[in-house]
Amino acid sequence: MTAVLLAGLQKRFGDGDHAVHALDGIDLELATGEFVSLIGPSGCGKSTLLRVVADLEQPTSGSVLVGGKTPHQARLDQDYGIAFQQAGLLEWRNVVENVELPLHVHGVDKAERRARAAELLELVGLEEFAGSRPSELSGGMQQRVAIARALAPSPRLLLMDEPFGALDEMTRERMQAELLRIARETEAAVLFVTHSIPEAVVLSDRVVVMSPRPGRITEIVKGERPGADADVDDVRESSAFFTAITTVREALRKGHP
């Protein structure tokens, strides 16, 4: 079974002369447990693509299947978790209550909620901060809480829109290693939007390079996602990593004459 299947996807905003053609002829398949990054210049529609999968935007034409269902049904069934560039934690809830939010919304009873949230906080390494207010945490920690929250309903698919975009470089690299571990442990497929070529290469099985508007897939490059026993820092220093970066960079140039 595939995690996400896009065929002939088109997206236009508005109509007539003011129409913006955001996405054009997107065909893409995400396998179960696969990590795929979307990279491209600003305004190439990569976020829009993610939002179509999340049922936050409706496609103009083409078909979208999320785990074999329509995006609408997948959203209702909580088949995916989502994290944005801003952690978006609710300030009146402490850390553990923020992680519990999806379960709370769906009426899961308190004991079960707490148990699951404790598990997730351990997964993202924030057990000690369960009772803290979001404003007391650093940006990286807040983003980890947001990821734990996205994972709360045990989704088979994680959608991430530049989740590390607002973090400094060191924190960012640490978060990438964390995310790789989490993706491995949860076996969830990940669709990841980013601006950073090294980030896309080190995280992904495949890097999808997109052209400026209207967003089309210009090339799909094999990424250097480390296996279970590999060290992510070794990958960052390997020649294959640099070769892949060059390939992605050239693909981006090709789409951007």
Added chain:
Amino acid sequence: MVGRARTVGAAVVAFALLVVLWELAKLVLPGDGVLVGDTRILPRTDDSAMPHVWTVLGRLAEPEVAGAADARTVGAAVASGALFSLALALGGLVLGGVLGMVLALAMQRFALLERAALPYVVASQTVPLIAIAPLVVGWGGKIAIMGWAWQPWASVMVISSYLAFFPIAVGMLRGLNAPAKADVELFRTLAAGWWTTLLRLRLPSSVPFLLPAVRLAAAAAVVGAIVAEISTGTRGGIGRLIIEYARSATGDPSRLYTAILGAAVLGLVAAGAVGLLDLGLRRYRGSVR
């Protein structure tokens, strides 16, 4: 806790300052006021216009009607009037609060209603209170709810709520629409319906907007109750007392000031009651981002 003690301390100092200013004005300025040509630019300060603070306080302990030894004291009359008005103002605040919140919820839910109703909500506050008072009394006189005949104090409460609902409706609507687009979308991805989004996102986000609105509404409810008592001729409240005492102000000026003092204390008590609400909702107070 330190912050609260400081607030109380500041209020006490402000009151003491007011008393000192009052007495200083009496001491320094001529009893006939200050005149430039025929225009009086500073008020008269003699005992009939500005009685001494201690005369006013002393008057509280004296009988309401001078000479009648068995009559109740002015203090008792003012206290009972203030309590009566306070009850009506709080009733008006609750009534107006519920009305304002329901209106805000409806306007948030249906954007069309917001566009249609908001101008009228604003316009409602430009209608003078004394114009609607006779209307409310007139309508009330025709109503009997399940055998319960309309009472004059019910009119006062309704008029008071008419002033109180406005800040709450406007503040609450702003608060309900305060969550960032990203937060609203997060709830959408969680497949949360309107009610769940309301309960878990919009209501908590509205608290920082609602608290100052309730404070404004409490003050408006007190003013509304006092003015409504006067314009409907309702007996028993501090508004009525002010009118009664004002009639004999030339002969007994300090009695009028006791009633005004009572009205001021009434406002403070109403504000204090809102402060308690503030305390209960502390958790949501700092949620503006």
